[in-house]
Amino acid sequence: MKTPLRPLSVIVAAAFALSACGGTTQPAASTGNEMNSNSKAKQSVVVGDATIIDVRTPEEYAEGHVDQAVNIDVKSADFAQQVSELDPNVQYYVYCRSGNRSAVAAQYMLENGFTNVTDLGSVTDAAEALSLPIVP
Numbered sequence: 001m002k003t004p005l006r007p008l009s010v011i012v013a014a015a016f017a018l019s020a021c022g023g024t025t026q027p028a029a030s031t032g033n034e035m036n037s038n039s040k041a042k043q044s045v046v047v048g049d050a051t052i053i054d055v056r057t058p059e060e061y062a063e064g065h066v067d068q069a070v071n072i073d074v075k076s077a078d079f080a081q082q083v084s085e086l087d088p089n090v091q092y093y094v095y096c097r098s099g100n101r102s103a104v105a106a107q108y109m110l111e112n113g114f115t116n117v118t119d120l121g122s123v124t125d126a127a128e129a130l131s132l133p134i135v136p
Contacts, residue, residue: 047130050091054123055105060097066123067132069095074105080112088114095119095126 047068054065055074065071072082074096086092092114096102099121106119120126127134 050093053092053094055094055096055101064134064136066127067135074101083109091116093118093120095121095123098122
C-alpha cells in the first residue's frame, strides 16, 4: 500500500508559507506584553484613549505628522527619559518614516514594561490605519 505523500507535502508546504506571512513580532509564548505590527495591512484601528507617537526627528515631524501625534524622537538622547514618563498601561501607536525606527521604539517600550504597543510602520500607513490626516 502506497502512502499518499504528495498531498501531505503540499499541506506542509502551505502551512510553512502561511506561517512565514504572519504580521506580528510577538513571541510564541506570551509574556503579557503585546506588540502588534501593521505590516502594511490595510486595517483600521481605534484611537480612543490611545496615544499616537511619531518617533521621527522634530524636523521630520514639522514637515507633516499624523493628526494628534506627539513627537518623541527615538534617536534623541532623552528618548528613554521621555518614554519613562509615559503610562505603561495605555495603548500606544508608534510610527516613523519607513517603519524601522518605530519597530525599534516599540520593542524598547515592550522591554521596559509597556503592555500594549502597536507599530504602525510609516507615517502614511499610520494615517491610513488610524483614519487621520497628515497635518503640518
